[in-house]
Amino acid sequence: MVAVVFNIRFKLFTTLLLAVSSVVLCMYLVMQWSFDRGFLNYVNKQEQQTLEDFANAMSVEWQHSGSWQDLIDNKRRWHTFVSDGFDLPFQPPSHGGAPPDFRRPPPDFRRPSDDNRKAPNELRRPPPFPERGKRTQQNNRPPQAGVRPPFLLDENKKVIFGRPEQVDELTLYPITVSDKELTKTVGYIGQLRKTELTDQLDLSFVEQQSDTFSLVAALMLFISMLAAFPAAAHLVKPIKRLMLGTQLLTRGQYETSISVTSKDELGQLSLNFNSLALTLKENEKARQQWVADISHELRTPLAVLKGEIEAIQDGVRQSTPDAISSLHSEVEHLNRLVGDLYELSMSDIGALNYQKESLRPVNTLLSVLESFTYEFEQKGLVLAYDEAKMQGSGAIDAEVLGDTTRLKQLFSNLLKNTLRYTDSPGQLKVEAEMTSKEITLHFKDSAPGVSEHEMGLLFERLYRVEASRNRALGGAGLGLSICSNIVKAHEGSIKAKASPYGGVWISVSLPLYPVS
Numbered sequence: 001m002v003a004v005v006f007n008i009r010f011k012l013f014t015t016l017l018l019a020v021s022s023v024v025l026c027m028y029l030v031m032q033w034s035f036d037r038g039f040l041n042y043v044n045k046q047e048q049q050t051l052e053d054f055a056n057a058m059s060v061e062w063q064h065s066g067s068w069q070d071l072i073d074n075k076r077r078w079h080t081f082v083s084d085g086f087d088l089p090f091q092p093p094s095h096g097g098a099p100p101d102f103r104r105p106p107p108d109f110r111r112p113s114d115d116n117r118k119a120p121n122e123l124r125r126p127p128p129f130p131e132r133g134k135r136t137q138q139n140n141r142p143p144q145a146g147v148r149p150p151f152l153l154d155e156n157k158k159v160i161f162g163r164p165e166q167v168d169e170l171t172l173y174p175i176t177v178s179d180k181e182l183t184k185t186v187g188y189i190g191q192l193r194k195t196e197l198t199d200q201l202d203l204s205f206v207e208q209q210s211d212t213f214s215l216v217a218a219l220m221l222f223i224s225m226l227a228a229f230p231a232a233a234h235l236v237k238p239i240k241r242l243m244l245g246t247q248l249l250t251r252g253q254y255e256t257s258i259s260v261t262s263k264d265e266l267g268q269l270s271l272n273f274n275s276l277a278l279t280l281k282e283n284e285k286a287r288q289q290w291v292a293d294i295s296h297e298l299r300t301p302l303a304v305l306k307g308e309i310e311a312i313q314d315g316v317r318q319s320t321p322d323a324i325s326s327l328h329s330e331v332e333h334l335n336r337l338v339g340d341l342y343e344l345s346m347s348d349i350g351a352l353n354y355q356k357e358s359l360r361p362v363n364t365l366l367s368v369l370e371s372f373t374y375e376f377e378q379k380g381l382v383l384a385y386d387e388a389k390m391q392g393s394g395a396i397d398a399e400v401l402g403d404t405t406r407l408k409q410l411f412s413n414l415l416k417n418t419l420r421y422t423d424s425p426g427q428l429k430v431e432a433e434m435t436s437k438e439i440t441l442h443f444k445d446s447a448p449g450v451s452e453h454e455m456g457l458l459f460e461r462l463y464r465v466e467a468s469r470n471r472a473l474g475g476a477g478l479g480l481s482i483c484s485n486i487v488k489a490h491e492g493s494i495k496a497k498a499s500p501y502g503g504v505w506i507s508v509s510l511p512l513y514p515v516s
Helices: 008-065 069-073 075-085 114-118 130-139 164-169 200-250 265-313 321-348 361-379 387-393 404-421 479-489
Strands: 151-154 159-161 170-179 182-192 357-359 381-385 400-402 426-434 438-446 493-498 502-511
Touching: 008 069, 008 075, 008 170, 008 182, 008 200, 069 075, 069 159, 151 164, 151 170, 164 170, 164 182, 200 265, 265 321, 321 479, 357 361, 357 404, 361 381, 361 404, 361 426, 361 438, 387 426, 400 404, 400 502, 404 438, 404 479, 404 502, 479 493, 479 502
Parallel strands: 381 426
Antiparallel strands: 151 159, 151 182, 170 182, 357 400, 426 438, 438 502, 493 502
């Protein structure tokens, strides 16, 4: 089975399109639901106004008759009211026999007498909704399909016209009449509230709006698709540059850098990539220099050993005690170099064994100073330190969490560094001071000094201020690197600056234990 792999541009395009499509679909459904619900409420409100007008007309009808009995006896008039009030075709009341002749008056119709016609104050019944009929004819609107005729109820809410079983579902509109200053309810017009549209024109309008909504949603989806593709391509551009740059880095082209075109996360990632490329470039340069320096350091004693041994083999030089001593000296130099390299590599990977305990570093320092006194005298250097002053300041009693063996190695390397590089006559002054959080040991030697630029390079491995100096005087340049790693393992710090005596001033700070 072949796995289908989609690139990030396709994934971004699909994600954007799905997100926009989801929003458009939700908007379409909400708008459709809102429109249907709102339009139905609008139709119900229109019907409510019609029913209120109809209730007012029924109020006038009741005032003429004084009761509902005329409508009960003459159902045709009720249906005429309903037909005119709701723009419905006239539906005569159902009864047995042939349908009534609408051109003739109903059987119970009585013409008013001459006396009644002459009475000016007699209230006459107006034709039901004459203006509504005219409006219907002017608009040529067809009769409304599905319009439900209203209910008529008396003042006790007893159904006069309509189905009694539906009385609990009705919305009632009171029919009121005013007699002098009194207003009383003489009946109710009831209607079932619409839960769905039934009028053909309303349904056609809703269908038209639904089609419009669908068209707008489809158009929005199409526009979103057109916009999502260039947006995805724009977002992928910096990612492609990062991918190409990473491929170049894997091929060893550490000078690679990519342009930063934004300040967002991708821009920050581009900056980090450039920083990584620069770091790899510097590390590669340091590695090459490291290999070259190690090769040079190893070749020198090996070349001397090879030359002297070949001279003895060829009879040019005799195998005397002096010759053997010279060979031994070169072997010792080679052994120290290999030992330093081993300790430095172990320290770099954190493999040096540290057995930490609470100890007093000044006591450890004093023991190391005593062991180096003779070597300093032989070199013509003064090793100065004031034990009483250390005792008085309380530094001699300061405790740290450390490894005695490694601290002795640290102090020994610092003293050897002075022995190798300080001119005779000269001096090394050792001091100690303490704060509430740490103890600091100072090593200040005399000339020669080191430039400000080279101060920061003293703790780099294989670095020597003077590369042409005779190696019989200098070491391999690993001692201070080992010192730096030992101090870091004790969570301290080591710094170098110009000494007031013309040489180098090295300060070693160690945190107190327990921490105050």
